Amino acid sequence: MSIDRRESVHPIFQIENLSIAYRGVVALAPVSLNLRKNAVTALIGPSGCGKTSFLTALNRLTDMIPECRVSGRIRFDGSDLYDPITNVLDVRRRIGMIFQNPTVFPMSIQRNLELPLEEHGLKDRGEKQKRVQKALEDAALWEEVKDRLKENAQSLSGGQQQRLCVARSLILEPEVILMDEPCSALDPLSTRKIEELIHRLRGDYTVIVVTHNLAQARRVADDVAFFWMREQTGFLVEAGSREQLFAQPRHPETQSYVNGLEG
Ligand SMILES: Nc1ncnc2c1ncn2[C@@H]1O[C@H](COP(=O)(O)OP(=O)(O)OP(=O)(O)O)[C@@H](O)[C@H]1O
Ligand SMILES: [Mg+2]
Numbered sequence: 001m002s003i004d005r006r007e008s009v010h011p012i013f014q015i016e017n018l019s020i021a022y023r024g025v026v027a028l029a030p031v032s033l034n035l036r037k038n039a040v041t042a043l044i045g046p047s048g049c050g051k052t053s054f055l056t057a058l059n060r061l062t063d064m065i066p067e068c069r070v071s072g073r074i075r076f077d078g079s080d081l082y083d084p085i086t087n088v089l090d091v092r093r094r095i096g097m098i099f100q101n102p103t104v105f106p107m108s109i110q111r112n113l114e115l116p117l118e119e120h121g122l123k124d125r126g127e128k129q130k131r132v133q134k135a136l137e138d139a140a141l142w143e144e145v146k147d148r149l150k151e152n153a154q155s156l157s158g159g160q161q162q163r164l165c166v167a168r169s170l171i172l173e174p175e176v177i178l179m180d181e182p183c184s185a186l187d188p189l190s191t192r193k194i195e196e197l198i199h200r201l202r203g204d205y206t207v208i209v210v211t212h213n214l215a216q217a218r219r220v221a222d223d224v225a226f227f228w229m230r231e232q233t234g235f236l237v238e239a240g241s242r243e244q245l246f247a248q249p250r251h252p253e254t255q256s257y258v259n260g261l262e263g
Contacts, residue, residue: 009036010036010037011034011035011036011037012035012036012037012038012076012077012175012176012206013033013034013035013058013074013075013076013176013206014034014074014075015031015032015033015034015035015072015073015074015075016032016072016073016074016075017030017031017032017071017072017073018030018031018032018033018054018057018070018071018072018073018074019031019070019071019072020050020053020054020057020062020068020069020070020071021068021069021071022065022067022068022069023067024069025232026233027050027053027232027233027234028050028053028054028233028234028235029233029234029235030072031054031072031235031236032236033225033236033239035206035208035223036206036222036223037206038202038203038204038205038206039202039206039207039222039223040198040201040202040207040208040209040220040221040222040223041206041207041208041209041221041222041223041224041225041239042209042210042211042216042217042220042221042223042224042225042242043055043208043209043210043211043224043225043227044210044211044212044214044217044224044225044226044227044257045226045227045228045229045234045237045257046227046228046229046257047212048229048232048234049227049228049229049234049235050227050229050234050235051180051210051227051234052180052210053068053234054227055097055178055180055208055210056097056178056180057070057074058074058076058081058095058176058178058208059091059092059095059096059097059176059178060081060082060088060091060092061092061097063088070082076091076094076095077094077175093120093172093173093174094174094175094176095174095175095176095177095178096169096170096172096174096176096177096178097169097177097178097179097180098162098165098166098169098177098178098179098180098182099165099180099182100180100181100182100184100185101185102158102161102162102164102165102185103165104153104154104156104161104164104165104168105153106152106153106154107152107153108149108150108151108152108153109145109148109149109150109151109152109153109156109164110132110149110150112153112164112168113131113132113135113136113164113167113168113171114128114132116168116171116172117131117171117172120172131171132149132171133146134171135167135168135170135171136164136167138167138170138200139163139164139166139167139170139197140163140193140196140197140200141160141163141164141167144160145160145164157190158185158186158187158190159186159187159189159190159191159193159194160190162182162183162185162186162190162194163193163194163197166194166197174205175205175206176205176206176207176208177201177205177206177207177208178208178209179198179207179208179209179210180210181210181211181212182194182209183195183211183213183216184212184213191216195216195219195220198220199220202220202222209221214258214260217242218242218246221242222241222242223239223240223241223242223245224239224240224241224242224245224246225238225239226238226239226245226249226251226253226254226257226258228253228257237251237253237254238250238251238254245258246258
């Protein structure tokens, strides 16, 4: 992790007038925002303001939701993410996602990790083994599971399952990891492990994390985007560096929210 990469100012996502509607009802009013490459951006705001919708539009998981309509433009690494010629499987490899509740498959720890590799065409056993170990090491889980790789992943604790989900995403060598409240189902110790993990990913990966926990946003984020809602429609109030957004917010809504007065 070099300082240069960590402090990259290059946007990996250039978002212009992104708007999301479900069954014709606008959930997120047009958002324009750049997200920096290899930085950690936290998305904060009250329940229902469109954070998850925004996040899922970034790797086109919104495609899978019937009656969800995405408009505007997202450039990912310079290319139009919603261009009809964009390969969605490739997009999801490059942009992984971690959900609020760990979603391990009901099979062994090892199979959980081999499966995505096989889906992407890797057959060589030795290479698969190497990648499994590396992903578990990168997700800070290897030491805890190296002697039980054949056990069912559902026998792991919630915190371990969440780190397995991170490993499953890392194994495909993504560039971006989207995390939707990754710690909300976890105890404080597991939460700390995930936060440490986010710290280590920073500089090598772009991390975009939704959190309701403002202290967590202060601990992990380089940049913060604050969403709010009015009459059931979410919108972006402001975005900036962590220091600016928490210490010198430009809008009174942000000031109230970060000081715990609202939300
Ligand atoms: N699949 C869906 N179908 C219909 N409406 C939806 C769907 N998903 C989200 N919405 C609506 O879009 C709005 C924004 O929801 P979203 O889940 O993006 O908010 P959020 O900020 O992530 O909230 P929370 O903090 O509670 O997770 C809400 O009004 C929600 O009801
Ligand atoms: Mg949500």
